């Protein structure tokens with residue numbers, strides 16, 4: 001099948017070009033002005049932007065969170081993703097204690113293969129570091145897993161500082177990249193105990209149990225360890241101005257530090273936890289929502305190019321039957337929020353249409369930089385001859401309202417309920433196949449596993 005997309009504005013991180021795109025099979029054959037091809041279906045993209053497919057660097061589909069399973073699995077989560085313009089997700093494979101990395105990877109392939117509507121890759125969360133895990137790192141590279149996540153919080157998942165040093169050094173031999181959940185787990189345990197001793201069980205105590213110092217201290221410690229290891233590192237879901245200052249300090253001293261933030265940390269503040277009744281539970285995630293001053297600091301960093309990626313940390317739970325478990329104790333509320341469907345429009349509306357930044361920055365943060373860092377560029381993240389024809393034809397004028405009722409995400413809530421936004425993925429192509437047309441999914445489960453290469457920056 002050949003498609004000729006005409007009259008659109010092609011977006012890269014550097015420029016906008018008024019060129020046509022010829023797609024043949026799964027690839028972009030060429031781009032150029034005024035292309036004419038007799039046997040191609042012509043799509044008129046006048047007045048539209050064309051982005052390389054968006055990449056969500058941070059999703060948790062099909063995740064077991066103790067008693068509960070996330071509301072979205074790969075089937076529902078990736079349909080929601082592609083409807084919004086995200087053509088590749090990087091999900092977190094989590095190693096159980098006693099499991100090999102390969103066994104964990106096989107479990108995630110079992111959940112994703114054949115059920116995904118966008119392309120996908122896996123970061124590996126190492127929770128059980130031992131000689132066996134160490135020996136598996138080169139095998140992970142061969143299997144296309146070149147990025148990892150380590151937790152400094154959550155007792156069942158976290159690794160200690162010495163292990164972080166070891167893992168950073170080992171992964172650096174493969175030119176991979178490690179993302180770290182930076183919260184000091186011991187401090188959280190102590191603060192939760194204090195709150196409970198004082199009889200404080202309200203949802204509004206969630207941010208008090210994980211204040212900015214908890215993140216900033218962990219980032220500081222991580223960056224000290226990364227310096228000792230001589231390895232770059234990726235701070236995931238950065239949420240505070242204090243944490244950002246730690247990143248800036250290490251960069252100024254010559255360290256390579258990547259940073260991801262999420263729409264929730266750019267748009268929502270901790271007043272959400274004061275909502276009446278149990279409504280604030282919808283916003284319980286970790287790290288928690290912060291103050292307006294943190295939001296402004298993160299936006300400034302986004303606009304300055306100090307942030308590398310916007311991922312969602314999509315980890316959806318229903319209010320009914322799941323979040324409501326914490327009705328009388330906020331520590332029992334499963335942590336996480338949905339977001340994979342709405343990240344592009346949220347960035348477009350609040351970042352681009354608001355005038356804060358531009359479509360080139362949107363391309364950089366949502367597509368190009370993730371593709372480079374995570375070993376997929378220029379197959380993904382670019383509109384170039386030979387790249388996968390993952391394309392988003394973006395209507396900058398479409399106005400609509402985000403609601404849980406209308407979303408494809410399989411959750412009974414969205415933290416962006418009632419947000420009135422401008423911009424929408426009008427058509428989405430995945431490796432040359434038109435998958436989305438004006439919100440309608442034309443073909444399901446067409447996603448493939450992407451074997452990734454070593455980090456490209």
Ligand code: URP
Pocket residue numbers: 060181284285286287313315335336337
């Ligand atoms: O609350 C969150 N973010 N849950 C997902 C797991 C994580 O920490 O990334």
Ligand code: ZN
Pocket residue numbers: 181236237286
């Ligand atoms: Zn995390």
Ligand code: ZN
Pocket residue numbers: 058060313315
């Ligand atoms: Zn996460």
